[in-house]
Amino acid sequence: MGFDWKEIFTISMVLFAVIDIIGSVPIIVDLRNKVGHIQSEKAALVAAIIMIAFLFVGEEILKLIGIDASSFAVAGSFVLFFLALEMILGIRLYKEDNPNTASIVPIAFPLIAGAGTMTTILSLRAEYEKINIIIAIVINILVVYIVLKASAKIERLLGENGLGVIRKIFGVILLAIAVKLFAANVKGLFA
Numbered sequence: 097m098g099f100d101w102k103e104i105f106t107i108s109m110v111l112f113a114v115i116d117i118i119g120s121v122p123i124i125v126d127l128r129n130k131v132g133h134i135q136s137e138k139a140a141l142v143a144a145i146i147m148i149a150f151l152f153v154g155e156e157i158l159k160l161i162g163i164d165a166s167s168f169a170v171a172g173s174f175v176l177f178f179l180a181l182e183m184i185l186g187i188r189l190y191k192e193d194n195p196n197t198a199s200i201v202p203i204a205f206p207l208i209a210g211a212g213t214m215t216t217i218l219s220l221r222a223e224y225e226k227i228n229i230i231i232a233i234v235i236n237i238l239v240v241y242i243v244l245k246a247s248a249k250i251e252r253l254l255g256e257n258g259l260g261v262i263r264k265i266f267g268v269i270l271l272a273i274a275v276k277l278f279a280a281n282v283k284g285l286f287a
Contacts, residue, residue: 172215
């Protein structure tokens with residue numbers, strides 16, 4: 097196997113839905129208003145490092161603490177499920193602390209490279225080639241960087257209603273990913 101455009105496209109779309117950077121524009125704008133400046137380069141670079149590192153050592157870290165990949169994937173499917181519900185229903189289940197700075201926390205982690213993204217990367221690793229996952233991560237990080245830089249313009253362009261529609265569409269996609277992730281890994285808990 098190896099380099100495959102179809103795999104890269106599929107992985108990129110899955111990560112795009114999980115990261116939901118367009119749906120996060122209101123959060124980013126709110127953070128920018130609170131802290132003044134967002135270090136887009138730093139946030140994107142740290143998120144990329146976290147995601148690629150987790151691709152290679154995530155499973156070993158889980159083994160070290162005694163958690164198998166199926167358990168982590170099922171737990172992650174619940175996280176994705178609740179994130180999707182937040183997006184679809186417009187409710188807030190998770191409330192982050194007020195940040196002092198808006199680059200590494202909360203933008204790089206957990207907004208971009210959070211539990212849902214980590215779980216997704218681990219489950220993608222079981223199905224796809226690592227090189228294709230890395231390329232898809234880089235593509236998504238480039239999109240994240242562009243969105244972070246242009247968040248105010250995107251908010252003005254799409255408006256509140258446009259962002260709401262995009263958020264709900266990606267919420268449904270994320271819900272489907274959560275169900276698939278749960279169904280694919282729940283059997284592994286009882287094996």
